[in-house]
Structure formats: structure tokens, C-alpha cells
Amino acid sequence: MGRGARKRNNKQKASRAVTRQSTFSLAQERPGKPTVVMNDDAYKTLEQQKKNELSAYIHQHQLHNSTNGLRVVRRENQRTVVVVSSSLQINPKLAKKITSISPSEKGLNLQQRSAAGLRIGPEESFEVRWDDIDGQLIAIMLRGVFSPREARAIDKFREKHKQQSQGWSRGCEADTISRLNTTRRQVKIGKIVVGSTGINKNNALVNIKPGGKGETTRLKMEYINQEGKPKEIPFNHWIDRCTWEQTRRLKKTINYSDFLRDSDDSVKSYFNNLQHIYMRESRLFMDPDDYDDNKQEIMDLIHLNSNIIDDDLSKMGVHRDPSTPTPALACGSTNYVYDEEKEEWMCNNYGGRLFIVDGLLCLDYRPMDVAVFDGNYLHGVSKMKPVKGKEPPNGGKYNRFSMILFSRYQRSQKIRKHGWNLRK
Numbered sequence: 001m002g003r004g005a006r007k008r009n010n011k012q013k014a015s016r017a018v019t020r021q022s023t024f025s026l027a028q029e030r031p032g033k034p035t036v037v038m039n040d041d042a043y044k045t046l047e048q049q050k051k052n053e054l055s056a057y058i059h060q061h062q063l064h065n066s067t068n069g070l071r072v073v074r075r076e077n078q079r080t081v082v083v084v085s086s087s088l089q090i091n092p093k094l095a096k097k098i099t100s101i102s103p104s105e106k107g108l109n110l111q112q113r114s115a116a117g118l119r120i121g122p123e124e125s126f127e128v129r130w131d132d133i134d135g136q137l138i139a140i141m142l143r144g145v146f147s148p149r150e151a152r153a154i155d156k157f158r159e160k161h162k163q164q165s166q167g168w169s170r171g172c173e174a175d176t177i178s179r180l181n182t183t184r185r186q187v188k189i190g191k192i193v194v195g196s197t198g199i200n201k202n203n204a205l206v207n208i209k210p211g212g213k214g215e216t217t218r219l220k221m222e223y224i225n226q227e228g229k230p231k232e233i234p235f236n237h238w239i240d241r242c243t244w245e246q247t248r249r250l251k252k253t254i255n256y257s258d259f260l261r262d263s264d265d266s267v268k269s270y271f272n273n274l275q276h277i278y279m280r281e282s283r284l285f286m287d288p289d290d291y292d293d294n295k296q297e298i299m300d301l302i303h304l305n306s307n308i309i310d311d312d313l314s315k316m317g318v319h320r321d322p323s324t325p326t327p328a329l330a331c332g333s334t335n336y337v338y339d340e341e342k343e344e345w346m347c348n349n350y351g352g353r354l355f356i357v358d359g360l361l362c363l364d365y366r367p368m369d370v371a372v373f374d375g376n377y378l379h380g381v382s383k384m385k386p387v388k389g390k391e392p393p394n395g396g397k398y399n400r401f402s403m404i405l406f407s408r409y410q411r412s413q414k415i416r417k418h419g420w421n422l423r424k
Contacts, residue, residue, distance in 0.1 A: 047101060050097060050098050050100070050101045051098075051101055051103060053094060053097045053098050054098045054101065054103060054318075054357075055107055057090070057094060057098075058107065058108070058109070058360065061087070061088055063088075063109060063113065063360045064107060064109050065109060065112075066109075066112065067112055067113060067117060067118060069084060069085040069087065069088045069359055070082060070083070070084060070085075070113065070118060070359065070361065071083050072118050072119070072120060072126075073133050075133065079125050079126055079127050079140075080120060080124055080125070080126040080127070081126065081127045081128075081129055081133045082118065082120075082126055082127070082128045082129070082361065083129055083130075083131060083132060083133065083135065084128060084129070084130055084131070084138065084358070084359035084361065085131065085359070086130050086131050088358060088359040088360070089130075089358050089359070090357055090358050090378055095320075095357075095378055098318055098357070098378070099317070099318055099319055099320075099378070100317035100318060100319065101317055101318050101380075102311075102315045102316065102317050102318075102380070102381075102383060103318070103380065103382060103383065104351070104382065104383040104385075105350065105351045105353075105382045105383065105385065108355065108360065108382060109360070110353060110355055110360075110362040110364075110382060113355075113360050113361055113362055114353075114361070114362035114364055115141065115362075115364070117362075122143065123143050123144050124143060125140075125141055125142050125143045125144075126140075126141050127139070127140050127141075128140070128141075128356070128361060128363075128373075137284055137285055137374065138356060138358070138359075138373065138374055138377060139356060139361075139363055139371060139372065139373035139374065140281055140284070140371070140372045140373070141363060141365065141369065141371050142277065142281075142369060142370050142371075142372070143368070143369050144368050144369065145273070145277065145368060145369060145370050146270065146273070146367070146368045147368065148338070148343060148344050148345055148367070148368060149343065150266065150269070150270060150368075151270075151333075151345065151367040151368050152266070152338055153266045153267045153269070153270035153271075154270070154331070154332055154333045154367055154401070154403075155333070155338070156263060156264075156267045157267075157306060157332075157401075157403060158306070158308075158333065158401045160242075160254060160259060161242045161306045161308065161401070162308075164242050164254050165240055165241065165242040165306075165308070166242075167238050167239060167240055167241060167314075168238070168239050168240075168241035168242075168243075203223050203224065203225055203226060204223060204224040205221070205222075205223050206222040206223055206224060206230070207221075207222045208220070208221050208222070209222065220232050220233070221233050238313065238314065239307060239309070239314050239315075239316065240307065240308040240309070240310075240313075240314040241305055241306065241307050242254060242305070242306045243303065243304075243305055244256040244259070244303065244304035244305070244306065245303055246300070246302065246303075256271070256304060274329065274331065274370070274405055275299070275302060275405070277329065277370060277372070278302070278327075278329045278372070278405055278407075279295070279298070279299060281327065281329075281372045282298065282326050282327055282372075282407070285325070285326065285327045285372075285374060286325050286326065287325070290325065294409065297409055298326060298407045298409045299407075301407045301408040301409050301411075302405060302406070302407050303405075303406060303407070303408060304403055304404070304405050304406075305403065305404045305406075306332075306401070306402070306403045306404075307401070307402050307403075307404070308399050308400070308401050309352065309381055309399060309400050309402070310384070310397050310398065310399040310400075311383050311384050311397065311398065312397055314399075316380060316381040317380060318357055318378055318379070318380035319378070319379070319380065320375060320376055320377065320378055320379070321375030321376065321406070322411050323376060323411070324375070324376075324406070324407070324408070324409065324410055324411040325409070325410055326406065326407045326409050326410075326411075327372050327373055327374055327375065327406075328372070328373060328374075328375040328404050328405070328406045329370055329371070329372045329404065329405040329406070330354055330363070330365060330370065330371045330372075330373070330402060330403070330404055331365065331367075331369070331370045331371075331402070331403050331405070332367065332400075332401050332402035332403045333345070333367045333400075333401050333402075334352060334353075334364075334365065334366070334367070334400045334401070334402055335347055335348050335349050335350070335351070335352045335353075335384070335398070335400050336348060336366060336367050338367075345366060345367045345368070348398070349384050349385065349386055349398040350384070350385045350386070351382045351383050351384040351385045351398075352381060352382060352383070352384040352398065352400040353381065353382050354371060354379065354380075354381055354402075355379065355380060355381075355382060356373065356377055356378070356379050357377070357378035357379060357380065358377045358378060375406070381400070384398040384399075384400065385398075386398070
């Protein structure tokens with residue numbers, strides 16, 4: 001055995017030895033990449049600093065108690081338009097600072113900065129644009145796309161999600177704060193490193209270390225996979241997410257073609273309508289020639305993500321989507337549950353609402369609605385809170401179920417600079 005081979009062999013033995021230890025150690029600082037391992041109090045302090053940055057933006061533009069920078073324009077035989085002043089656009093430096101926080105409704109003023117606050121009717125569809133009625137498109141809210149009964153198909157997607165979901169730990173959507181319960185849940189995913197009964201025999205844990213520069217809330221896991229290759233993954237951030245693909249590539253994903261084939265007509269009709277709406281509205285967000293020339297490819301690359309978000313282990317932070325010329329379509333039961341006697345959807349809790357950070361505008365869709373928006377802008381979901389006099393279920397926790405339909409057409413693996421897609 002050559003010297004190089006012996007060295008690699010010894011390294012792998014050392015890696016396996018680490019997996020037999022009962023505790024995980026944090027890596028020391030590396031030259032050129034200083035890191036500071038923070039305790040729980042420091043994590044919370046950093047989160048508060050990020051929230052203070054968002055609060056400063058809100059107060060600077062007097063958004064905390066007004067509809068400043070928003071105006072409603074109604075047009076005959078056309079959709080209503082909410083015009084947002086471009087003076088409210090988030091700059092790239094601030095966008096980076098506030099990414100991943102999970103803000104509460106308090107201070108966001110989403111009651112006023114919403115369709116209801118702008119006196120747009122609950123059945124009135126509208127568009128959101130920069131500066132003018134013909135300005136660049138930010139979002140489209142389509143009301144009453146489904147009847148209350150048709151929207152019940154959502155529950156079938158939720159049931160399948162609960163059966164299949166192993167969660168998701170990559171990307172910037174996850175909450176910034178490292179929590180022990182979240183980490184425990186993640187290490188029980190046997191395919192990574194640690195199963196519920198011990199170390200995954202196919203992988204070798206090397207280390208758990210800080211995963212960023214300077215003061216960081218992130219942890220990163222180093223391990224050797226079953227092919228002997230070193231891997232690194234984010235470790236402490238987790239969301240209850242399931243990915244649906246037309247052709248299943250990974251065990252943890254759902255083949256939505258198979259799911260639809262085995263479902264009743266109401267589910268098939270619901271999904272087909274989502275696809276039709278998505279394709280129809282996508283053209284408004286894109287260069288028309290690009291859309292027309294690549295319509296079939298856009299359609300073929302449609303995926304679906306389903307999320308169950310709560311205020312405990314599965315928190316959705318402020319984020320932007322991977323860069324793409326196509327929009328995202330949001331739908332789902334969100335904060336609503338179906339009342340069999342009244343045959344309508346009833347609001348189960350407050351909060352848990354989708355909002356666009358640029359301009360601070362709430363897009364609070366119901367199970368009968370869909371919201372189509374440009375995911376290149378910062379967006380998030382507000383924290384949930386109880387309806388007065390109504391006790392939360394599930395041991396004091398609320399959760400919301402949502403689905404995001406999108407196309408991977410020209411989708412970048414990296415997130416571009418905030419505002420890259422604005423017309424010059």
C-alpha cells in the first residue's frame with residue numbers, strides 16, 4: 001500500500017472513530033475563515049439585531065401605521081392594480097441582513113397593508129406593480145378561483161405530505177435560530193448520519209462546526225458518505241417540506257403523476273387548474289417572446305413544494321427563491337379548516353400570512369384563492385397567533401399548510417443579487 005493510500009485509509013478510520021463517540025465536537029477556527037460559536041442567548045441577540053434592521057426600514061418609511069407608498073387604481077373591465085412606490089424597494093445590503101428572520105405580525109402593520117386595509121373586496125382580484133399601472137409586475141392575487149368544496153382537494157395533498165415528508169434542511173428559508181429539538185429531529189433522518197437507533201452504517205460523521213463567517217447562527221455537518229466522498233450539509237435548519245416532481249428522482253420526493261393517477265377526479269381537476277393558471281399568468285411576468293418560444297419546456301419543468309409551517313420546529317424565514325424568469329404560485333389551506341356543517345372554510349388562527357417585504361404588502365390568500373408572485377423579491381410568512389377565545393390545537397401549536405407550484409425553467413442554482421430582475 002502506497003503512502004497516499006495509507007493516509008486516506010487512516011483518515012477514514014479516524015472518521016469512523018468519530019462516529020462512535022457519544023458527543024459531537026465543534027471545529028476550531030480555521031485560518032482565513034474566523035468563526036464564533038454562539039450560545040443560545042447570542043443566537044437570540046443576533047436574531048433581534050436582524051429584526052431591528054427590518055423595523056428600522058419600516059419606521060424610516062413610516063409603514064408601521066399607514067399605507068404609505070401604496071395606492072389602489074381601479075380600471076374598467078380590467079384587474080385592480082396596487083401600485084407600490086419604488087422608493088420602498090429593499091436595497092441588497094439590507095436584504096442580506098434581514099434574510100431568514102421570522103417576524104411577528106406586531107410591527108409589520110399587515111392589517112392596513114393588505115387587500116382589506118386598502119379596501120379591496122374579498123372577491124376582488126388584483127395585480128401589484130411598481131410605480132404605475134403598467135409598471136413591472138410583482139404579484140397577482142386571483143380570488144375565488146375555486147369553490148369552497150373544490151378547494152377541499154387540498155386536504156388530499158396534505159395527507160400525502162404527512163405520509164411522505166422527511167423534511168428539508170437546505171436553503172435560506174429556514175429560521176436563523178439553532179434549536180435543540182430541531183437538531184434532534186434532523187439527526188433522526190437515517191439517510192444523513194444518525195438514525196433513530198444510532199449511527200448510519202453507510203456514513204461516517206467527521207464533525208459538526210460553525211457554518212458561516214464571523215458571528216453565525218448556522219451549523220454545518222461534515223461526513224463521509226457511503227462512497228467515501230466528503231460531504232457538508234447545513235445541520236440545524238429544518239422545514240417540514242415535501243417535493244413533488246413529475247418524474248421522481250429521489251426517494252424522498254413524490255411523483256405527482258402517480259399521485260394524480262391514483263386520486264379522484266376532484267384532485268386531478270384541482271391540480272390541472274393550478275397548472276393552467278400558472279401557465280396563463282407566467283406570460284405576464286416574462287418576456288413574451290421567451291415565453292412563447294419555450295412554453296412547453298416551462299410546462300414540462302413544473303414542480304410542487306408543500307410545506308407545513310409552525311412557530312416551533314418548522315419556521316419559515318424571510319427569503320428569496322433561486323433566480324428564475326418564471327413566477328411562483330402559492331395556494332393551500334393556510335390558516336383555514338373546512339367546516340362540514342357550514343360547508344365553508346373557517347379561519348383557525350391569525351397570522352401565518354404571506355407578505356412581500358419590498359413595500360411591505362400582505363398577500364393573504366384563502367383556500368379558494370391563488371397568489372402568483374415574483375419570488376426574486378424578499379417574501380416571508382408572519383408568525384401565527386390565536387383567534388381570541390379560541391385555544392390552539394396540537395398541544396398549543398398552530399400550523400399552516402401551503403403549496404408552491406413553480407417551474408425550474410432557467411432556474412439558477414445560486415440566488416442572484418437582490419433586485420437583479422428589475423428593469424433598467
